[in-house]
Amino acid sequence: MPSASLRLWDPLVRLFHLSIASVFVANYFFNEAGDDWHVWLGYYAMGWLSLRIVWGFIGPRSARWADFWPTPARLLAHGRSLIAGRPEHRLGHSPIGGLVMILMMLALSTLGLSGWAMEEVDALWGADWPLQVHETAADGLLVLVCIHVAAALFESILVRDNLPLSMLTGRRRRLPDDAAR
Numbered sequence: 001m002p003s004a005s006l007r008l009w010d011p012l013v014r015l016f017h018l019s020i021a022s023v024f025v026a027n028y029f030f031n032e033a034g035d036d037w038h039v040w041l042g043y044y045a046m047g048w049l050s051l052r053i054v055w056g057f058i059g060p061r062s063a064r065w066a067d068f069w070p071t072p073a074r075l076l077a078h079g080r081s082l083i084a085g086r087p088e089h090r091l092g093h094s095p096i097g098g099l100v101m102i103l104m105m106l107a108l109s110t111l112g113l114s115g116w117a118m119e120e121v122d123a124l125w126g127a128d129w130p131l132q133v134h135e136t137a138a139d140g141l142l143v144l145v146c147i148h149v150a151a152a153l154f155e156s157i158l159v160r161d162n163l164p165l166s167m168l169t170g171r172r173r174r175l176p177d178d179a180a181r
Contacts, residue, residue, distance in 0.1 A: 008091055008172040013063050016052045017167055020045055020108065024145065028138055033131075039119060046112040049105060062091055068098035075099065087158040091172075097151065104144045110137040 009017075023045040031038035056065040074095035081088045088094060093101060114134035121130075149164075156163045166172040 004174055005171040006091075006174050007170060008062055008166050009170045010060050010063060011170065012051070012055055012059065014167060014170055016048050016055075019048050021145075023048075024108075024141065028142060033134070034119070039115070042112060042115045045108060049108055049112070052105075062093075068093035068095065068101075070095045070099035070102065082158075087155065089159045094155065097148075097155075100144060100148050100151065104141060104148065107137050107141040107144060110134075111141065 023041045027033075027038050027041050027045075031041065055063050061067050078088050078095040082096075111134060114130045114137060117130040118134060152163045161173050163172075
């Protein structure tokens, strides 16, 4: 008889998620741009992002890019299942969730590169564009985070499972359509 829950998210993915979420909240809402905490937390986030990118190639199935890369066919099938009221229930990210995750990682990369340019590159001699890019990327990431949280709650209702809790515990409730794992 299969257990009532199954392992979904490995510890590295969960620590990445918690670390990046914490750094984003701290740097967006509480730390002044350019102060020591803001800068060091930015470097910390870039370290985690680099590790997560590598983990997408060597980590367990639910962490791998190949498992959830949002191809046009996957996005179309997932969108159709949502419109039809039959949400696709699967382990790991949905195709739309994978797309939002990749967009958040791109915004985070942009934040890191523009933040580094503002602090470290003397050749820019006070140019304003790195700050403008940095602020735009931060605001764009905030929008994506709001979409991510709303979608996780919405999909939790659709698939009758607490997806945010699964990111904290690493486990997800086994549903009847899950194959024994």
